[in-house]
Amino acid sequence: MEWRARPVSLAWSNPVIRWWGLLSLVSAANIAVWFALYRQFHEQANGSLSNTSGIGLMLLLCAAYVFGCAFRSVLPRADVQRICLVDTWLSSVVVGRTVATVAEVCFAAQWAIVLYQLGTMTGAETTVTIAWIIVPLIVIAECFSWYAVLTTHYLCNAIENSIWAVVFFLVGIALCRLLPEFHGPVRWAFIVAIVGIAAFLAFLMTVDVPMYLNRWRANLAAGGTLLHPLEGLRDVSRRWVVTHDIAEWREEIAWMSLYFSMAVWSSLALCVGYSLEDQLPRYRTEPVIVSTSVTPAAQRTATIETAATPRN
Template sequence: MNVRQQALSNPVGLWWRMLTLVSGANIVFWFLLYRQFHDRVPEAAGTSSSQTGAMLLLSAAYVFGCAFRSVLPRADVQRICLVDSFLSSVLVGRSVATVAELCFAAQWAIILGQLGHVAGAETAVNATLVILPLIVIAELCSWYAVLTTNFLFNAIENSLWAVTFLIVGIGLGRLLPEFDGLVFWLLVVGIVGIACYLAFLVVIDVPMYLSRWRAGLLKGSRYLHPLEGLRDTATRWIVTHEFDHWKDEIAWMSLYFSAAVWASLALCALSSFDDHLLRYRAQAAVATPARLTPLHALPLDHAPPQPQADSL
């Protein structure tokens, strides 16, 4: 019996199979989106077509990156994996994850900017300025955690993700009264999803990493020097199918490789609405001007007409 068959015979193997099937379905759905939109991207002129093409590429990086990590699962700091291969090493897996996560963050920045400009909502537009910088810092913390095996920086990383998506949620909330119809309900789904994600981070994920960090302190664990850790990430991986080794990873990986990928695909589809977003503007928002120009600021040719004296 080979390694794959052995893995599929226990609970971890069933979970692994589920991840693989979901990732395969996600790839199929991405290709359906690509087929739907790619014909009009080169033919149509303007910003909207190039933006849709960019969103397709960013989504591809995230969808295929998560599929790669689903087929070859690993836990970075613990150096555990399910497949005995260099592709299961933390060096490879973390590199793929970094590119994918930066692309996912860029998708959120693009969609918030797109909707914010259409709605004239400065809160949403300004939120786009901090999304990528925060995630870049989070990725640096993640790399420091896996190189040194210090779980504290995983906690900081996920705290930064929480702050980022709190800002995204505020931006989406500001857009909520500006749209109706399908876009309104997509915004509602996005806000609810972000609220659930934040609850998971605050209640489960960040405390898990903090408890691991405290346990390491009590044991007197030695942290690796970053250069020593870089070599370790490329040369050491521990193959294990024991449920006890994976039980704390199953929840976040399952959500990450399913719901988060669906969000990426949904953002890609929503971006393609660009030419039709005005249809979904709330009537009250359209009727109320975002900003009134004072009379003294009007040009001379727009000055109000002066009353004329009655002719005799």
């Protein structure tokens, strides 16, 4: 093990410590919500909830994301810089990146399952197609992430986050395709999700991706050299730098705060949404099909009666 610490105050007056405490608090609340959902769904299934069932699988995938993000909140680290807050082998990049990879693929799988559910229910082929390509794209993004971590190549971080942007742009398209298929609270839930995705994309393209591109250019200007992947693997396994200096963490705070809070909330929300499958048909906006053999006057009467009939 190789490490070094930069002595900075651990007092509550240190903004890094306050941020760390907030991350830990939010993560504890997220875990509590997950257990509440598990208990609720378990009781609904009369104690027969199986991990092979639909909601059981969704809860399992959500657990990987919730607990993975909690782990990364309690033991924050910045991969390429090799910095962390706690001096333990669990803060090593190889451990943290492995946890992140599993969690992020599971999160992508949640979105794929929910979109496939909604797409097949409504016959929306665009949504079903997008559901099938989400996970493969995120696996590719994870490959770029690992290469960036091993070699310290920030350009690959920028590519990774650009792929995430493409994925959620496609998710937004899938949700837009579903808007005409539903009314009431379901449609409003889709609108809220679309607005959230738009905000996420704006953050990625104006803050996150430019940050990595700037680091890449700065490294090039400084004549920095990249590590060979095998050399990088040894490095991420053995070296971590403990620092509580706000200057070291300033650029990480924004994306970590959003990632370990709002992204986790969306994972929990996907579980809830998936569990409501039986209630979704009542909010469908299926058109009334009128037989061509009916007279025009009867068609008009049927249309008026249909429009006057309230939906449940």
